Structure formats: C-alpha cells, structure tokens
Amino acid sequence: MTWFAPLLAAIILSAAKDPPSRSAPVALPNDNRVPAGVTVAGVRRIRLVVQRAVWHPDADDGPSLVTEVLGEEGKTPMIPAPLIRVLVGTRVDATVRNTLADTIVFFAQCGIDCRDSLFVAPGQTRALPVRTSRPGTYSYASFLYRGGHPYFESAAATQTGGAIVVDSAGAPPDRVFVIAEWIQRFDTTKVGDDERLVMTINGRMWPHTERLHLTVGDTVHWRIVDASGDTHPMHLHGFYFRVDSRGDGATDTIYSAAQRRWAVTEEPPRLGAFTLTWVPQRSGNWIFHCHKAVHMGGFQHAHLAEERVDPIRDTTHDAHTTDAEHIASGMGGLVLGIEVAPRPSAVPAAIAVSSTAPPAPVAPRRIRLLAQRLPGALGVHGYVVQGGDSAPARDSVRVPGPPIVLTRGEPVEITVVNHLDVKTGVHWHGIELDSYYDGVGGWSGAGAHLAPRIAPNDSFVVRFTPPRAGTFMYHTHNDEVRQLVLGLYGPLVVLEPGQTFDASTDHLVVIGETMSSGRRVVGVNGAAGARPMHLAAGKPHRFRLLNVLIDDDAEVSLVDSANAPLVWRAVAKDGADLPVAQRTERPARLSLGPGETVDVEIVPKPGRYALLVRGYSNVLIDVDVR
Ligand SMILES: [Cu+2]
Structure with a gap:
C-alpha cells in the first residue's frame, strides 16, 4: 500500500512519533473547483507553502490527524494540495516554500518513475516547474526525506499532493477528484503491515466525501487523479462510463474518438489520471468507489480514531447497527455517493450509451442463490444455486460461487437467501439495472425506499433484464473485506440470445x-x-x-x-x-x-x-x- 515498498527495509526507524503540533492551523478539504494562484500580465503566479496542519478527514467534528499539507501563502492550507489549473500555453510561475524541519521531495508532473524530482530543503523556496504546452490531466505528489532516506513514518506526506490540469480551449465543465492515502504505522518502531490507513477523495473519507446530486440525462465529465502512489480501480455502479483519456501523471493521452472505450472500472497508473464521461440514465442512489475493498473499508474510521481493527476477523460492529448506521460506518475511504434525480421529461443522452432494455412481457427466469458458510471463526463463505425444489445442504458452499449464465434481454428474478450468521447483500457488478437491486443495502434505491441489508435467514428478490452480453461478476457489498476474503463472489456471464455456454471453449x-x-x-x-x-x-x-x-x-x-x-x-x-x-x-x-x-x-x-x-x-x- 505504500510507495517504494522495496525501500522500506532501508528506512531508518525513528523511536517515537512526531510530537503533535498544538498550534497547527486546521486544513480545509479541497473540492478542486477553484484553481490556485493569480494571473498577472498573462502569467499564473502560484505561491505554495508546506506546513503541518490539523486535518479532519471524516466529520468536521470527528477525529483529526496532524499531517503535512500544502496551501497558498496567506490562505488556509488544504487537502489535497491546491489545484494547479490553467489554459494550455499559459506560463506558470509556481514556487514552494518549505516550513518543515525535513526536506520534502516533489514528483510534479513526473509520474511514479520520476527521475526529475524536486528536493526542497527546510526553509528553502524553490520553483515548481509546470509544463502547459499540452492539454491533459497530471499529478503532483511529495514525500519527506529525513536522514538521507524517504521518511514514511510520518505518513509519507501524501496529503501534499494534488492535480495539475491543462485545459484545452472550449473544454466542457468538469469536476476534479484527487485520491489520497494517509498511512502511519500504529507502532512506528516496527516494520510491518500494522498500519493505520485513511484514504480520501478531495480530502474527505466516506460518508463525508462530497455527495453528488445529478439528474437523469446530465452529461458528466470527471477527472480522476491519483496523488497516493497506489493503484485504484475506480468502479461506477449501474452504468458504463466512457474513458476519454489516460495518463501516468507525467504525460497524458487524450483519446481520439476511435481510442475511446467503455468501462465500469478504470485503474490509472500510480500517480496517474484518467478522465471519464457518463450520463446517468436511471434515477436513484449510486456509488463510485475504489474496488480494492481495503480502500473503501469501514475499518478506516476506527484507524482514524487510533483503534486497531482487523477487517477480516472483526464482525462485532455488524450486529448492532441499523442499515443507515452501517452505510456510514461499514464503508469508508474511497467512496463517492451519487444521488440521481428523475428528469420530468426524458431527454436523449448527449453521448451514445446503452440503456436498460425495456421490460419484456415474458415471465422472468427464476434463480435461487443462497449465501452459506462452513462453521468456524473464519469458516469459508460461498454461494450456491438451488438446483431443484429442495434446498441444498446448509454446508454446501462453492468458492467462487457458481457461474450465473443469463441471456441478454431475458428478464431474471434472483432470490438471494442469506444462510450466514451476519447480514449481507449481492451487487451485480457491471449490470445496468435499477438502483433498488444494486446490492448496497441501506443505500441502493431512492429517498425512503432503500433496499435493506439481507438479515440471516431472510431473503431479497432482485429483478433485472441484462441489456448486453459479456463478462460480469456478482459479489457481496456488505463488510466487503471480510466477506470477499471468505468467498462471497462469483462470475456472471450474459450470452446473446440463442447462445449456450460451452465450457470446453x-x-x-x-x-x-x-x-x-x-x-x-x-x-x-x-x-x-x-x-x-x-x-x-x-x-x-x-x-x-x-x-x-x-x-x-x-x-x-x-x-x-x-x-x-x-x-x-x-x-x-x-x-x-x-x-x-x-x-x-x-x-x-x-x-x-x-x-x-x-x-x-x-x-x-x-x-x-x-x-x-x-x-x-x-x-x-x-x-x-x-
Ligand atoms: Cu483504491
């Protein structure tokens, strides 16, 4: 999860955490709507300063961290770092002043394999070169140096990173979302995996990430920028998005019409970026999240509060929460919530996307999918499909779950039966369906009509008509880290009408x-x-x-x-x-x-x-x- 993992062994360990800075200012989350700097005689002048600040990644009144941050001189520091955004060809005069006691190293528009990093010593001010000759989406990021080595015990200063956007003339309005990662060892005297992990989008972790309010038919352009140094497969529920560009943070490739493609999950390179366009065509609640379950795990709330939680072994929080409480605490980190309102009069989409097929006037195919488990604290969980009239044995479990093979345009009704001892829910990954059946219990649906988590010995009926043939998956969307590790996932294949699945080819x-x-x-x-x-x-x-x-x-x-x-x-x-x-x-x-x-x-x-x-x-x- 950390930068330069092979280097970690070489790090000189410090005996104690950095002392808390009682006088540090409070950093604000940066929604990346307002570019930094002022334009003077055609030159964008940006004066950045690195300092330590208090940061509330969760609620404003929730637990805080003290970390390295960037801000503009004379302004409140922000996380992620100020947005550097200009029209192509604009000359940028940017500097960084380092008020820390450590050297800070910048990878600016340079990518993870940067060979042209910028070292800024304590007390020093240096120019931060920004290339603006080509439109695109880029990153800048940094980490601390102490004693001649990258110094990760301080949480690697990954909050001092942000986005660089070079606009082409006439570009449509968009939003910029910067992914960041804060890691600190619980015990800074030991090397290992015993890490506190807090991950954020535009400076906030779920459920305090920005809530996006869209209307059916809106055309949405997003720029996704990684400032964390890790990879993040960003997944949109319920819809495809068009991938319009992709870059490694140093160079960007803006796709021609022939290069564009559709995805429900796109993973930019470390410190890279991609841009997407999508049109919500069905109303309701949706999420856009990192598909690394660890990066969206609810345990991050506990880590922020300095509680050690093992997201695989600990199940205690599940039983005592309502669905609403679970949605807030059961997910964390890299999740954006999207509420799509219906549009009074339907409008044609501005870009060509497929939509859910109209309901067919035929009886749906019925499938009974059971979530079951073997005994034991870490007993295997798995799905099984009921074959005939009689239920399969309670201890029959398959990992992965059996292939569910459907036909494009053929309605299906899947009864999910929970034979676990905890709540669960099934997400139909990549399927364009109604929000209510999307599988995020306590969130999927709209308004007060939200799908519940499925309680032990309860069931939930899912209805959809797959609109396209292809390869998909189904998996739990509840306590994802634990339930995915224990086996609650399986393949979902949609065939063209008339095709049969031939396992020999x-x-x-x-x-x-x-x-x-x-x-x-x-x-x-x-x-x-x-x-x-x-x-x-x-x-x-x-x-x-x-x-x-x-x-x-x-x-x-x-x-x-x-x-x-x-x-x-x-x-x-x-x-x-x-x-x-x-x-x-x-x-x-x-x-x-x-x-x-x-x-x-x-x-x-x-x-x-x-x-x-x-x-x-x-x-x-x-x-x-x-
Ligand atoms: Cu991630």
Missing part, C-alpha cells in the same frame, strides 16, 4: 481471495494450486478474466515453455465489447485491477503452455492444448 478465470490454513492467498477459480486445463487445438477459445481481490492487482499471462507470452486478441472490457478497431492481437499478458473483467480470444496451436496469475501470491495453471 469458454474459460472462466476468476481471480479472488482463497483461504489456505487460515491465511488468505490468491486463488484462481477457488484454488491456489494448479488444476490443468485441456484445450482443443485450432478452435477459438475465450478466456473471461475477472479480478475480485480485496487489495491487489493481478498480472495474467499465457506463456509457452520458454516463458514467452502467446498472442491473444482482446475482445471486451468490463462486459462491453471493445470497439472493432481496438480488438487487436497483442502479447498474452495484462494487468487486471480488482473489479475489472477482460475477455480475450485465442486459437491455440498444440503444445504445453501455462496460465500465470501473479498477485500478492502466484498461481500457475498448466494448459495442455492438443
């Missing part, structure tokens, strides 16, 4: 958490060990790759005996077919963030190959083609 590769001897490991289709695949040569095969890990990207590759990647053709992302021009052949190696699905096709030649999945642990699957 259609291969699900579900990358998710699996428990092994009380520890979580990366599993593929529920197993950390090798289970060989047998493929017929000379026929087209589709691999449907899904990542639903709680905190980690996965690299997936299909390699020959010399470890060289084969060539496959990318065909879909997040369930949406790629534009024809993007369905290109490419080396069979890709990175998949949590919440992303990718479909690839290959016509393999006879031989012995391996499907490699590299995450925080690795899985190797022999692929025998004959």
